[in-house]
Amino acid sequence: MNASAPRSEDARPAQATQRRPGGRTARIRAQVLGAVRAELGERGYDGLTMESVAARAGVHRATVYRRWGDVGGLLADVLDAAGEDDWQPPDTGSLSDDLAALNHEIQAALTAQPPIVTALIAASFRSEKASCAQQRLFQDRYAQCEIIVSRAIRRGELLPDTDARRLLIAATAPVYHQLVLLRIPPDPHLPGHAARTAALAASAGAFAEPPSAEPPSVGGT
Amino acid sequence: MNASAPRSEDARPAQATQRRPGGRTARIRAQVLGAVRAELGERGYDGLTMESVAARAGVHRATVYRRWGDVGGLLADVLDAAGEDDWQPPDTGSLSDDLAALNHEIQAALTAQPPIVTALIAASFRSEKASCAQQRLFQDRYAQCEIIVSRAIRRGELLPDTDARRLLIAATAPVYHQLVLLRIPPDPHLPGHAARTAALAASAGAFAEPPSAEPPSVGGT
Numbered sequence: 001m002n003a004s005a006p007r008s009e010d011a012r013p014a015q016a017t018q019r020r021p022g023g024r025t026a027r028i029r030a031q032v033l034g035a036v037r038a039e040l041g042e043r044g045y046d047g048l049t050m051e052s053v054a055a056r057a058g059v060h061r062a063t064v065y066r067r068w069g070d071v072g073g074l075l076a077d078v079l080d081a082a083g084e085d086d087w088q089p090p091d092t093g094s095l096s097d098d099l100a101a102l103n104h105e106i107q108a109a110l111t112a113q114p115p116i117v118t119a120l121i122a123a124s125f126r127s128e129k130a131s132c133a134q135q136r137l138f139q140d141r142y143a144q145c146e147i148i149v150s151r152a153i154r155r156g157e158l159l160p161d162t163d164a165r166r167l168l169i170a171a172t173a174p175v176y177h178q179l180v181l182l183r184i185p186p187d188p189h190l191p192g193h194a195a196r197t198a199a200l201a202a203s204a205g206a207f208a209e210p211p212s213a214e215p216p217s218v219g220g221t
Numbered sequence: 222m223n224a225s226a227p228r229s230e231d232a233r234p235a236q237a238t239q240r241r242p243g244g245r246t247a248r249i250r251a252q253v254l255g256a257v258r259a260e261l262g263e264r265g266y267d268g269l270t271m272e273s274v275a276a277r278a279g280v281h282r283a284t285v286y287r288r289w290g291d292v293g294g295l296l297a298d299v300l301d302a303a304g305e306d307d308w309q310p311p312d313t314g315s316l317s318d319d320l321a322a323l324n325h326e327i328q329a330a331l332t333a334q335p336p337i338v339t340a341l342i343a344a345s346f347r348s349e350k351a352s353c354a355q356q357r358l359f360q361d362r363y364a365q366c367e368i369i370v371s372r373a374i375r376r377g378e379l380l381p382d383t384d385a386r387r388l389l390i391a392a393t394a395p396v397y398h399q400l401v402l403l404r405i406p407p408d409p410h411l412p413g414h415a416a417r418t419a420a421l422a423a424s425a426g427a428f429a430e431p432p433s434a435e436p437p438s439v440g441g442t
Contacts, residue, residue, distance in 0.1 A: 121402065125343035131404065138403050169395050169403075170418055174387075176402055177394035181342065182359050183352065197391055201422040 031057040032064060033081050036074045041114025045123040048074070072129035079120060079133035089145045095152035096199035099171040102145065103191030106172055110179040111186050121180060142168055152202075159208040167207040171198035252278040253285060254302050257295045262335025266344040269295070293350035300341060300354035310366045316373035317420035320392040323366065324412030327393055331400040332407050342401060363389055373423075380429040388428040392419035 035057035039048050048071055054061040068074045090101035109117045124134040142165060149164035174194040178184050201207070256278035260269050269292055275282040289295045311322035330338045345355040363386060370385035395415040399405050422428070 122346035125346055134402075135404050166395075166414065166418075169398060170391070170415065173394035173398035174390050177390060177397050180402065181355075181397055182390075183356050193387065194391065197387075197419075197422045197427040200425050200427045201418045204421050204425050206418040206421045 028057075028059055028063065028067075029077070029081075032059055032068070032074070033078050035059075036078050037116050038114075040075075040078075040119040040123070041116045044119050045071075045075075045126055048123075050074070070129075072127035075120065075123050075127055075130035076133035079130065079137045083137045083140045087141075087144070089148050091148075091151070093155075095148065095155075095157050095202065096196050098148045098152075099168075099195035099198055100192040102148070103172060103175050103195050106175050107179065107186055107191050110176070118180070157199075158202055159205065161208050162202060163207045167198055167202050170201065170207070171195050249278075249280055249284065249288075250298070250302075253280055253289070253295070254299050256280075257299050258337050259335075261296075261299075261340040261344070262337045265340050266292075266296075266347055269344075271295075291350075293348035296341065296344050296348055296351035297354035300351065300358045304358045304361045308362075308365070310369050312369075312372070314376075316369065316376075316378050316423065317417050319369045319373075320389075320416035320419055321413040323369070324393060324396050324416050327396050328400065328407055328412050331397070339401070378420075379423055380426065382429050383423060384428045388419055388423050391422065391428070392416050 032053060035053045036048065039052055039056060043052075050064050050068075050071065051061060053074060054064040057064070064074075068077060090098045090105075092098050092101060120130065120134065124131040145168050146164040149158065149162055149167055152158045153160055153162060171194055175191055178190060179186060253274060256274045257269065260273055260277060264273075271285050271289075271292065272282060274295060275285040278285070285295075289298060311319045311326075313319050313322055341351065341355065345352040366389050367385040370379065370383055370388055373379045374381050374383060392415055396412055399411060400407060
């Protein structure tokens with residue numbers, strides 16, 4: 001769930017020779033979003049301006065203003081673009097290993113240099129647009145990951161009424177908590193341990209409770 | 222673990238009649254930190270200035286600058302002061318209920334109005350001093366909570382080699398994750414569910430693994 005890590009194709013230079021219809025619009029977006037990520041990684045939210053992004057992208061400032069409006073719009077589009085990739089949840093053949101692989105991806109994204117993902121998280125406390133886009137991305141990623149749980153159910157590892165979302169959050173939350181809020185150095189054992197703990201609790205029926213009266217509104221529908 | 226919620230005594234008015242030695246210094250600190258919390262709750266980090274805090278506290282601006290230096294210093298002292306209270310972890314007689322009570326406190330603090338705790342979390346992404354103070358407070362609170370685990374071990378609920386810190390983080394992380402990062406509406410069932418899940422995993426031996434080669438540096442020593 002390397003949610004908002006940079007995609008390499010967005011870093012392609014302006015001289016890319018796409019000439020198909022829509023190519024220019026897509027190319028400008030890629031240049032601008034690549035510039036946002038680069039600026040964010042180098043300077044963080046405080047150093048991010050429409051001007052610095054336009055200059056770095058080699059795109060006219062007026063274009064950036066017209067299409068993205070403000071810095072919040074740029075950040076939101078970076079997060080939206082991260083959700084448009086072809087990311088797939090791990091599929092190792094076991095629940096515990098799938099969750100461990102997922103946690104390793106999360107830990108790698110949260111400790112990557114330059115710190116683009118953590119800069120986006122920090123920005124989500126400043127910009128309402130970025131916050132909404134981050135919520136959408138999280139919801140999309142967790143929805144995509146539900147297949148990890150349904151495959152485990154099909155393999156007979158879990159009861160059919162397992163609450164996939166609760167299980168996924170239990171498995172991944174410790175990694176986010178330690179790195180984003182507690183800010184302790186990354187523990188190489190944590191991704192696997194948190195995964196095994198959630199899988200153990202799941203096989204003991206922890207997530208197969210009857211649905212609560214007021215489920216968390218995470219369905220996105 | 223109502224980590225950084227306001228303490229009522231810090232809101233006492235300037236006319237409090239403490240005249241014992243040290244009373245004036247303590248009173249000024251209480252007035253200033255109360256003003257920081259109030260400003261933070263009303264305006265957030267962006268509205269917080271040395272001037273607005275001094276004016277609200279009824280304390281000379283020069284005093285605030287001399288003693289706290291800058292806004293980061295004010296935030297750090299609010300967080301340090303939160304750690305100086307006489308907070309005690311819940312003691313209900315069962316591991317699961319202790320963890321549930323703890324999670325209810327966390328959820329209440331993270332959803333309180335005015336949103337002082339969430340404003341402090343947001344500020345910790347902006348101010349290095351606030352970030353360090355928040356890390357200290359988290360470490361102190363988790364260290365205090367280890368007694369929940371040691372009591373459960375004494376009662377025979379858990380194996381003696383249970384890793385208290387991992388267990389506490391597994392129990393509490395989903396509440397922080399849902400409210401601080403995923404930003405979904407508070408689920409009234411989550412505090413209890415996350416607590417029961419962690420207790421179930423703990424009684425299944427999830428936190429009794431041999432110590433890892435590289436333990437997370439959470440000891441605070």
